[in-house]
Amino acid sequence: MSSSPVILEAAINGATQKTRNPRVPTAPEEIAADALACLERGAAIVHNHVDVPMAPPAETAERQAAGWRPVLEARPDALLYPTIGLGGRAEERFGHIPLLVESCGLRVSILDPGSVNLGAVGDDGIPGGGFDFVYANDFGLIRHAVEICERHRLGPSIACFEPGFVRTALAYHRAGRLPPGAFVKLYFGGDFDYVGGRPGGASFGLPPTEKALDAYLEMLEGTDLPWAVAVVGGDVVETGMARRALERGGHVRVGLEDYAGPRTPSNVELVEEATALARAVGRPIAGPAETARLLGLRPA
Numbered sequence: 001m002s003s004s005p006v007i008l009e010a011a012i013n014g015a016t017q018k019t020r021n022p023r024v025p026t027a028p029e030e031i032a033a034d035a036l037a038c039l040e041r042g043a044a045i046v047h048n049h050v051d052v053p054m055a056p057p058a059e060t061a062e063r064q065a066a067g068w069r070p071v072l073e074a075r076p077d078a079l080l081y082p083t084i085g086l087g088g089r090a091e092e093r094f095g096h097i098p099l100l101v102e103s104c105g106l107r108v109s110i111l112d113p114g115s116v117n118l119g120a121v122g123d124d125g126i127p128g129g130g131f132d133f134v135y136a137n138d139f140g141l142i143r144h145a146v147e148i149c150e151r152h153r154l155g156p157s158i159a160c161f162e163p164g165f166v167r168t169a170l171a172y173h174r175a176g177r178l179p180p181g182a183f184v185k186l187y188f189g190g191d192f193d194y195v196g197g198r199p200g201g202a203s204f205g206l207p208p209t210e211k212a213l214d215a216y217l218e219m220l221e222g223t224d225l226p227w228a229v230a231v232v233g234g235d236v237v238e239t240g241m242a243r244r245a246l247e248r249g250g251h252v253r254v255g256l257e258d259y260a261g262p263r264t265p266s267n268v269e270l271v272e273e274a275t276a277l278a279r280a281v282g283r284p285i286a287g288p289a290e291t292a293r294l295l296g297l298r299p300a
Contacts, residue, residue, distance in 0.1 A: 002249035005286035005294065006093075007279045009185075010043040012267045014083075014257025023266045024256045026051055031067035033041065035148065037268045040254075042275035044113045045079040045108065046071070046258070047157070053086045057095025059176055059196055064292040065103050070204060072104060077288040081108035081157055086135075090144040101152045106179065107297045110143045111156035112137045113172075114165035116204050121193040127203035135161075139168075146179065147196050150156060154298045155181020161204050163233075173223060181297040184214045184227040185253055188241060190234020192260035197200035205232065217248070226251060226295060237273050244279045 012034050016024045025034040025048070035046040050063040052065035064082050071078050082100065085093035100106040111160045115138070120131040137145075148154045156179055160166050166186075172178040189205030192198060204210035220227060229241045238240045238261070242252045254270040275285055286294060 003282050003284075005248060005290055006053075006247060006283040007045065007133060007183075007226070007228065007251040007286050007294065008043045008044040008271060008274050008278070008289045009047060009251070009253040009255070010038040010267055010271050011047045011230070011253055011255035011257035013030060013048050014255075015049070016256045016259075018282070020260075021256055021264045023264060024103065025267070027146045029065035029070075031098035032070040032224045034267050035067070035071045035078070035080065039075055039078055039288070040070070041268055041271045042263075042278075042285045043271050044286055044288045045081070047081050047083070047123065047255070049083045049257070050065060052081075053161075055085075057085070057099060061096035061099035061103065063295060068104050068293070069277045075288070077292070079291060080104070080107055081110060081290050081298070083108065084110055084112070084145075087171055090141050093141070094144060094148050097148050098152060101154070102112075105300060106152070107154060107292070107300070108157055108183075109145070109149050109152070110159065111142070111149065111169070111182075112159045112165070113142050113168035114160075115164060116161040119203055121203070127193070131180075131287050146177060149179040149181075150165065150177075153180075153298045155179065155295055156184060158182060158184045159187060160185060160216075161214070163206070163219065166216060170219065171221070173225065180294045182225060183251075183295055184220065184225050186213070186227055186229050186236075187258075188212060188229065188231050189229045190239065192259060208234060208236075208241045210244055213244055213248075214240065226294050228253050230254075230258050235261050237270075237277060242274055242277055243281065246283050252278070
């Protein structure tokens with residue numbers, strides 16, 4: 001069993017609305033407070049969305065920076081990263097990233113190396129009821145995301161919704177084009193839909209089982225890429241995926257972007273549950289500075 005330091009990431013909002021969980025932070029001041037509290041409780045990385053997903057890059061960057069400035073004033077070592085825009089050309093979807101490098105010293109960016117169907121489950125139990133969205137990242141967009149990371153010395157946070165995402169990331173790794181600081185996130189689909197939190201299951205991803213984790217780790221075998229698990233539309237601790245990852249040298253992502261279930265926890269509570277589990281299996285918690293060193297990120 002591994003005893004190496006564990007990296008905890010808190011994904012604090014995403015597409016989750018207050019109608020689903022009133023404790024999700026959406027306004028900049030709420031994002032700042034939640035991010036600081038999660039860092040205090042053991043998270044090393046905080047990821048969040050802002051409520052202007054289709055805005056011009058400058059507006060998106062300013063809205064993001066409004067929530068990050070109080071965090072960076074209190075914790076200059078904090079590792080924060082945004083999502084990408086949902087529409088438009090590559091330059092528009094990633095236009096806020098260089099602006100956040102300048103204004104907030106961004107050190108981590110996002111790399112989603114594939115496309116996936118996201119949606120709610122309808123009354124008939126079939127995916128696509130009321131909300132149906134294709135999250136599209138073609139090979140040209142993926143190449144652009146990698147080039148952004150190379151140009152600005154950003155560590156890519158690699159979100160893997162499906163096994164094909166991992167294969168694309170590994171192609172860049174074999175070619176020597178995966179930028180330093182790469183961190184692979186293995187997303188498993190839980191028992192609740194991604195958007196509405198309705199029982200019925202996610203419409204993507206491998207299930208949160210030991211055999212599914214084995215399949216991903218077989219793909220990563222022979223690489224030195226750090227990896228973490230997340231359960232989107234479920235509970236990464238309750239399903240046992242967090243323990244499986246911790247016991248095998250992996251890391252964990254928690255937060256209200258991913259969580260769905262019968263409870264209405266806060267982000268802080270989810271971080272505390274993960275830190276308690278890590279300590280129970282003998283894994284110390286890596287702070288932001290140690291995490292930056294472990295991942296090979298440039299200094300703050």
